[in-house]
Amino acid sequence: MQAIEGPPGLRERKKRRTRDALIRSALELFSLKGYEGTTVDEIAAAADVSQRTFFRYFTNKEEVALSVQDMAESRFLAAVLERPAAESPLTALRTAVLASWDGIEEAIEAVVPLELHVRTYRMIQETPQLLAAHLRRQAELEDRLAAEIARREGLPAQDPRPRILVAAFSGVMRETSKLWADVAGGDMAELRGTTAAYLDQIGPALAENWRS
Structure with a gap:
């Protein structure tokens, strides 16, 4: 049985929150460890999402920076x-x-x-x-x-x-x-x-x- 999804507005707000969390986590880590010293895995972990989720929103570190x-x-x-x-x-x-x-x-x-x-x-x-x-x-x-x-x-x-x-x-x-x-x-x-x-x-x- 197909799961019933929430209204589009709710889905979009959830996506926005995830994207914003990734941006905040990335910029905070860049500030602390430097751009080169920060990995995608660390950004994803700081935002409490998977690496796969990171790549749903951003192609690479450069794009999020x-x-x-x-x-x-x-x-x-x-x-x-x-x-x-x-x-x-x-x-x-x-x-x-x-x-x-x-x-x-x-x-x-x-x-x-x-x-x-x-x-x-x-x-x-x-x-x-x-x-x-x-x-x-x-x-x-x-x-x-x-x-x-x-x-x-x-x-x-x-x-x-x-x-x-x-x-x-x-x-x-x-x-x-x-x-x-x-x-x-x-x-x-x-x-x-x-x-x-x-x-x-x-x-x-x-x-x-x-x-x-």
Whole structure:
């Protein structure tokens, strides 16, 4: 006789709890033992699940290490796709990144403490394998952003302007993220304010004569 399953909402909540437990366990172990020094078996044991269950949710350690970063980037991309077509490209990117951070601290802390997220960001920057993977994912995100801007503006794929704008935007985001982790200590309000101020400098920095 086939077992009667619970409602989809309950099943999804259970999956979410298991996934979040794996993320928390992994990031805590990475913080204590280092990325290379932590095994999948240890992560699964800390989350009180089997290794097989781990691989239902994540392909490898790299994927779980970057999972919270991926969540933040996904929120940003979704916010870009929702911006009105009449907005200029830079305004759309600026507004989207700030809007995507509305509630981001709460979303992160639903999975891991913010302080652990900050330590994980630093670990990613200091671990060659993770940094390479992180930069590869950022490049893929930049490709999608440039394609979206070209679509919004009705530009051909070979037009360089969307990629140039996205490159400048991404440079600001990398710089403010480093400041956030190293100086601001993970204060999300500080990150939001610094990012907005830096993004406002893109136009002047490119257009003005700095010596005047």
